[in-house]
Amino acid sequence: MAPGGNQSGGATVFVLAGFPELNSTRTELFSVLLLVYLLTLTGNVLIVGVVGADARLQTPMYFFLGNLSCLEILITSVIVPKMLSNLLSRQYTISFAMCITQFYFYFFLGASEFLLLAVMSVDRYLAICHPLRYPLLMTGAVCSRMALACWLGGLFPVLGPTAVVALLPFCKQGAVVQHFFCDSGPLLHLACTDTKQLEETDFVLASLVIVSTLTITATSYGHIILAVLRMPSASGRQKAFSTCTSHLVVVTLFYGSAIFLYVRPSQSGSVNSNWAVTMITTFVTPLLNPFIYALRNEQVKEALKDMFRKMAAGFLRSLLPAEHFLKKTVE
Template sequence: MAPRANQSVGTTEFVLAGFPNLNSTGAEVFSVFLFVYLLTLTGNTLIVVLVGADHRLQTPMYFFLANLSCLEILITSVIIPKMLSNFLSRRHTISFAACITQFYFYFFLGASEFLLLAVMSVDRYLAICRPLHYPLLMNGAVCFRVALACWMGGLLPVLGPTVAVALLPFCKQGAVVQHFFCDSGPLLHLACTNTTRLEEADFVLAFLVIMSSLTITGASYGHIVLAVLRIPSASGRQKAFSTCTSHLMVVTLFYGSAIFLYVRPSQSGSVDTNWSVTVITTFVTPLLNPFIYALRNDQVKEALKEMFRKVVAKLLEQSLLGDSLRKKTAS
């Protein structure tokens, strides 16, 4: 089929519209997002370092938490640095190759995170409701294979839709993507061809990944709540419910925003509200996860204090050694 007159063959770049109606508040928004990004990186990196360094945290729960933190670090780093750089630039362009790469890694990492959240909920279900079988069911080899399956489960299925989007004809060079990154709906909106089949395929894939993960997570937490209700101690029930409520809050935010954005048959016509909801998945949940899942935990707090003491002791030792060497050199 011949290209339409306003269609550009071989698109080399897009323009990212960013956040609407910022005007003079751009500098303030940049500062807030930069602070949130750095805080997210710090919190999630701390989890990964602590789990790797402290043998007390080398259990299935913390192993999966470390994987979740790695996903959060990567998924925010795929989106936020380019978005922040656009605040400082007059040209908000992104190359076609960079746009498609961003598209692929965002959905690959997002799909892996959904699968991992489902696995984490099953892990907690087994630990609480099947404690006698737990060490056998969730040994080191099983945990590694399950985590690898989560990563691969996002890596491969997203490849087909990404290639399909990359091969679409786009209407003009430098077309404006109505978003702060290369999301599915805004990109399909720019295509100069009928994208109904591709949108339907995206809907089926998103439905399978998100809803299956949500079903497993909901069923696991449902059994956990029933088990908590059987705890005889009121203080024990209160502590368990506090933990479950925090987890469910983050899960609800993450799943709710994803369902709103991607579990619908048509995406190309819904570009106006996408950016505001995507903030939840790219800023809010990656920031909350390390605090909700780990940094409030007594074991993690103790490991963090011990690591801090070791770092301070090492710095003092190096300082004293440097002073001793300078004195010897002076004498």
Template sequence: MALGENQSSGATEFILAGFPNLNSTKTELFFVFLLVYLLILTGNMLIVGVVGADTRLQTPMYFFLGNLSCLEILLTSVIIPKMLSNFLSRQRTISFAACIIQFYFYFFLGASEFLLLAVMSVDRYLAICHPLHYPLLMNGAVCSQVVLACWMGGLFPVLGPTVAVALLPFCEQDAVVQHFFCDSGPLLRVACTDTKKLEETDFVLASLVIVSSLMITAVSYGHIVLAILRIPSVSGRQKAFSTCTSHLIVVTLFYGSAIFLYVRPSQSGFVDTNWAVTVVTTFVTPLLNPFIYALRNECVKEALKDMFRKVGAGFLGDLLPVKSFNRKTVK
């Protein structure tokens, strides 16, 4: 039994309003977002595959990159499939349970990604500023423990606010979420009770995760810039900075949109602009990640080329014996 059924007039499902004033272009938007989603899946799966398969990429930086791609795949898969189905549906409904699950996994995976981005910045700091101690400080065991901490750091803190949201009374007549998924602000806005304390709690948690990880990233890159400026040769400075620029681009996009969305005392009062900014974290950043890291990184490009060569050679190797056998049979 859904929690909403315990209330005399509680909502057992919600209507996702989706994108405002775009009803006339729903079909076109469906195919655009479907293409973007397929590109996100393909690009990030390629990163995960090549990092796991190529021994040249068995380093902390690429290990973290593979985990980042896993988070991007999961984060977009929590949101986009339901959004795509709503483009083709007249009702655009989501059950109470599915909405709460979507709410939980979106914030769990998002928090884990913030923590992982901070760890990646610390990794670059250690690699550039302490190269002699780097292999000892970032060995395999340490990297595994740090990544596990990032996943757990998002898994548990979000659980309390999710339970609190699930226990809120939602009135059936006002169960329209002004968004394309069950985001915090739009969902709290349709509650039939005062959500001020819960919004304040969300603000504190979001500030702790986002601002603290941003501070770690900023301090790490501050030390990195100072270290790079001390390198005497221009080519040495360019090489050192090139290992950080990809991560810095992703950090700027992800943190900028997240701070606008969640680091503010009241989220329910800004729902009209939420959907536009959320597109950055839901579509733009996951789509750009593989291209930014692959196209700007020679090691990843070489590893991808080798992987495609092996796959192509294996495919042709399976076909050639069949063709040879057929020729002998004809003779």
């Protein structure tokens, strides 16, 4: 494991601490994380595929769900493959260039996901509380612009802090990042210069993104709950509350862990407990989202069944010509 460089040369390789409490069970840990990663990919890829293929799902809600699944696929793929590779090789190293790339994409995709969750909550608020105006307000063009704004809203604000971090001198011997990926706090902890101003800037940016989107999301769901309470049908209220509760559990996990990790003035001072909380945003919510938002939905289930039937029928048709050719050859 190569140590970091000195202040003049700069670090070329970092060492990832990985999972300090679980390093004695590498094989079991690798198996569990690989399974979770494959399940996450499978669930989210299915959502993207069925939303794009089925005309019944060409609505704003499923359009935004498709974007959410894309974000989940990308954000887990930024971190997990390198983590699994390190567990398999037992060499917890990462190049400086890959570390900065991982840093950038993790925060870019995370910020985009916060924005998208806020947009999705507004979409559900308009659909439930203003059903007559909803088709006029949420047109295809409006939805596309809102989704683009979410992606760009995460893409550009993270560029500046990433460039500053990339130019920091990392001169501590060993350059051990106390995490399983290049997170902000553990990385700044290694800099051999004062990072207080950068941490304050990160705090302001994180607070703006997380608190503002949380306010929008909480307000939207508050109005939705009030609208549900006014429903005359008890079964309708129960079904709506079941859906809202599931959504709120995922949102609470996602926002709660993010607030704990990033909405604080100093991140470099508390690095040892970060990895356990980050597991929620890296593994738990990406795995739960397809099931909570889509795979429990009857309309999505029907669309998935139809998609699998078409795929099976196409596969069988592709085999028929070969079978006929073989029969003719034998004759």
